[in-house]
Amino acid sequence: MSKVINYYLFAPNLYLYIRNFNNLFAMKKWIVSFWSLFFPPCCVVCGRVLLDGEAHLCTSCNMDMPRTYFHLQEGNVAEQLFWGRIPIVRAASYFFYTKGSRFKNLLYDLKYHDNKELGYFMGRNMAKELQPTAFFEGIDVILPVPLHPARKRKRGYNQSELIARGVSHVSGVPVDVLSLYREVNSSTQTRKSTFERWENVEKVFALHPSCDFSNKHILLVDDVLTTGSSLWRVHRCLLLIRMYASAC
Numbered sequence: 220m221s222k223v224i225n226y227y228l229f230a231p232n233l234y235l236y237i238r239n240f241n242n243l244f245a246m247k248k249w250i251v252s253f254w255s256l257f258f259p260p261c262c263v264v265c266g267r268v269l270l271d272g273e274a275h276l277c278t279s280c281n282m283d284m285p286r287t288y289f290h291l292q293e294g295n296v297a298e299q300l301f302w303g304r305i306p307i308v309r310a311a312s313y314f315f316y317t318k319g320s321r322f323k324n325l326l327y328d329l330k331y332h333d334n335k336e337l338g339y340f341m342g343r344n345m346a347k348e349l350q351p352t353a354f355f356e357g358i359d360v361i362l363p364v365p366l367h368p369a370r371k372r373k374r375g376y377n378q379s380e381l382i383a384r385g386v387s388h389v390s391g392v393p394v395d396v397l398s399l400y401r402e403v404n405s406s407t408q409t410r411k412s413t414f415e416r417w418e419n420v421e422k423v424f425a426l427h428p429s430c431d432f433s434n435k436h437i438l439l440v441d442d443v444l445t446t447g448s449s450l451w452r453v454h455r456c457l458l459l460i461r462m463y464a465s466a467c
């Protein structure tokens with residue numbers, strides 16, 4: 220008897236959504252709401268259940284995030300990494316990553332836990348904070364630092380591209396994911412010394428012959444900024460006169 224009642228109560232909703240199947244957005248929203256009854260979304264940093272209006276990060280962790288505020292400092296540390304190497308105009312980085320910090324979860328979730336939406340979310344949030352400083356003025360195109368196709372296939376996405384798309388959503392600057400590509404599948408950079416990192420990315424990137432970036436101002440986006448070696452190698456590939464760089 221109870222089985223019949225349950226079926227009867229549930230069926231009208233099911234019917235309604237099947238009728239509106241064309242509206243995939245509504246369908247997705249319904250599934251997410253249903254799912255979240257049993258598996259509520261949690262803050263990726265502290266694990267607390269998120270409140271209405273929060274996404275990925277709880278308000279407390281968002282406020283505590285160790286932001287660099289580089290975009291407010293001319294000649295900041297990120298820019299200094301490129302001095303003498305790239306004729307850079309501006310460089311910024313969203314937050315400090317320190318060993319043992321609970322904010323490392325942001326990167327782990329983005330890179331290794333298939334949390335694609337987090338990349339887009341971080342890119343969008345960073346861009347919202349950069350925009351009032353006119354950081355995006357004069358930029359023609361955004362280039363995310365590419366992964367090698369084999370690695371992208373394995374991971375399923377390029378985290379730098381997700382960040383770039385979030386930045387693009389706020390800034391209105393288009394993202395180009397076709398012109399720049401990675402020729403060599405270099406091994407992971409995380410355990411290499413500074414010198415090895417610079418050596419390791421030598422001649423790793425290439426541009427499709429048909430693309431022309433002459434007189435263009437480019438924003439390069441990478442997920443992590445350590446020695447700046449990847450961005451420098453991309454620059455060598457682009458041979459630009461002026462350049463902007465950014466990393467989360």
Ligand SMILES: [Zn+2]
Pocket residue numbers: 262263264265266267276277278279280281
């Ligand atoms: Zn939190």
